[in-house]
Amino acid sequence: MTDDRPLTLNEKVSYGVGQVAESIKNYAFGFFLLFYYNQLLGLSGSLAGLALLIGLMSDAVTDPLVGSISDRWKSKWGRRHPFMYVSIIPLAITFFLVFAPPAGLGQIGLFLWLTIFGIGARVALTLFHVPHASMGAELSQHYTERTSIAQFRLGLGVAGQAAVYILAFLVFFAGEEGQWNAGAYPPYAASLALIMVGTMLWCARGTHHLIPRLSKPGDTDEPGLFGFVKDVVSAFQNHSFRWFFSGVLILFVMVGVDTALALYVGSYIWELESERLFFLIIIGTAGFLVGSFLTRALHRRFDKKPIIMAAIAWWALWQVIPILLYLAGWLPPAGSNSLLITLMVFRFVQMIGTMQALVTSPSMIGDIADEHELESGKRQEGVFYGALTFSSKATTGLGKFVAGIALDLIAWPKGQNILPSDIPPDKIVWLALLYGPIVCGFAVVSVWCCSKYRIDNARHDDIIKQLKSRNSGIIPTPEVAFAKKPTDPKPTPAE
Numbered sequence: 001m002t003d004d005r006p007l008t009l010n011e012k013v014s015y016g017v018g019q020v021a022e023s024i025k026n027y028a029f030g031f032f033l034l035f036y037y038n039q040l041l042g043l044s045g046s047l048a049g050l051a052l053l054i055g056l057m058s059d060a061v062t063d064p065l066v067g068s069i070s071d072r073w074k075s076k077w078g079r080r081h082p083f084m085y086v087s088i089i090p091l092a093i094t095f096f097l098v099f100a101p102p103a104g105l106g107q108i109g110l111f112l113w114l115t116i117f118g119i120g121a122r123v124a125l126t127l128f129h130v131p132h133a134s135m136g137a138e139l140s141q142h143y144t145e146r147t148s149i150a151q152f153r154l155g156l157g158v159a160g161q162a163a164v165y166i167l168a169f170l171v172f173f174a175g176e177e178g179q180w181n182a183g184a185y186p187p188y189a190a191s192l193a194l195i196m197v198g199t200m201l202w203c204a205r206g207t208h209h210l211i212p213r214l215s216k217p218g219d220t221d222e223p224g225l226f227g228f229v230k231d232v233v234s235a236f237q238n239h240s241f242r243w244f245f246s247g248v249l250i251l252f253v254m255v256g257v258d259t260a261l262a263l264y265v266g267s268y269i270w271e272l273e274s275e276r277l278f279f280l281i282i283i284g285t286a287g288f289l290v291g292s293f294l295t296r297a298l299h300r301r302f303d304k305k306p307i308i309m310a311a312i313a314w315w316a317l318w319q320v321i322p323i324l325l326y327l328a329g330w331l332p333p334a335g336s337n338s339l340l341i342t343l344m345v346f347r348f349v350q351m352i353g354t355m356q357a358l359v360t361s362p363s364m365i366g367d368i369a370d371e372h373e374l375e376s377g378k379r380q381e382g383v384f385y386g387a388l389t390f391s392s393k394a395t396t397g398l399g400k401f402v403a404g405i406a407l408d409l410i411a412w413p414k415g416q417n418i419l420p421s422d423i424p425p426d427k428i429v430w431l432a433l434l435y436g437p438i439v440c441g442f443a444v445v446s447v448w449c450c451s452k453y454r455i456d457n458a459r460h461d462d463i464i465k466q467l468k469s470r471n472s473g474i475i476p477t478p479e480v481a482f483a484k485k486p487t488d489p490k491p492t493p494a495e
Helices: 009-016 019-040 045-072 081-086 088-098 106-138 143-172 182-206 208-213 224-236 239-268 274-301 304-327 337-376 381-393 398-409 425-440 443-450 457-471
Strands: none
Touching: 009 106, 009 143, 009 182, 019 045, 019 088, 019 106, 019 143, 019 182, 019 239, 019 398, 045 081, 045 106, 045 224, 045 381, 045 398, 081 088, 081 106, 081 182, 088 106, 088 182, 106 143, 106 337, 143 182, 143 274, 143 337, 182 208, 224 239, 224 337, 224 381, 239 274, 239 304, 239 337, 239 381, 239 398, 239 425, 239 443, 274 304, 274 337, 304 337, 304 425, 304 443, 337 381, 337 457
């Protein structure tokens, strides 16, 4: 890094606005895609879930691969920006086509359409998002400044989330048919695609002048497939990364099941029409914003590990409380204003804490990349952020697959004209159990995995000092630099 000055407000905004595209894709896919294909177009829940799972499997390769390639890329535009520019138009086109299948395709045709263009949208997003997220760790090495950069990225990403819901419930689904209007989905997707193009261009152009400040590829990096595999293996040899990745992956799968079933729950359990659903959902966005403002202050007082553990537990607690109250018959009547207000309070409180996990995760990845550089002598932000991006995409892959299978297992009725009164009571109970207690049980495993993370503020300060000393020639090799771990009782990094 040739320039370690703090970023200006304009630079942070230009960087952070790049998150809008990923937010739009993730929330549009996560909230509407399964409902659209399963409930409205009649595609089997298992086939819809399988199509999204296949997309996730492609991400398992492309996310770390793009990260590895961008880590090694040499050009006058640096390592990250060439990929960001080339991704913009393909993402807009494939995203639109996912929501615009031709009529009369049938089960296999719908499955293939969703699979092919779903993968296309995922790969195009990977070309932008992995280099973009990786760039965030290169913009600063400071423990809390790095959190501030992630805060801007995730905070501005909330604008993408808001666009998904505002355009849906206040514009395209605002009529009498609401979210059951299948014909409204293609123009809705086209509008979102245009927003994605604008914000991606803004980010790429607005950060272009920062290219000289970013890290450069190493001269000893091995090209080709062997180099990529070596990078991935090397990344997973890092103790903190292995456990952090496992915990975050489980978290995002839980969130994926939640978002896949949220429209079902809102429509058939809470019995809220589209306008009221908007208020329930948008209050969560407001909670994200409030939580974003709190994150940096929390990071000044606490280490990142206890923050992310508490955030995961917080999400699960406020996910299950309203469902348990519903099953006990202690909530206001379905469809009432009092129920809506009650659920809005729960959602707002839940999202304040959840945002701590979303902001803390990329900040922790930056710290892991620093430790990895100390151990290996190589900067590999792309591989680490590729893995984190893959975890977040599990919400629309593995999470939707689980949700789709679950809907088929409980034989959930499909059709555009299915009303809450048409659903048998036992199906409603099963939907509530899936959405609440069953999903939240996995939070315990996620918290336990994150507890194994071992980089705290003091450890990170020592890492940065050793890196600076080594780069100045005082410490000649990675092995010498890593010989002593102040917070780790073990004398070597063999673990």
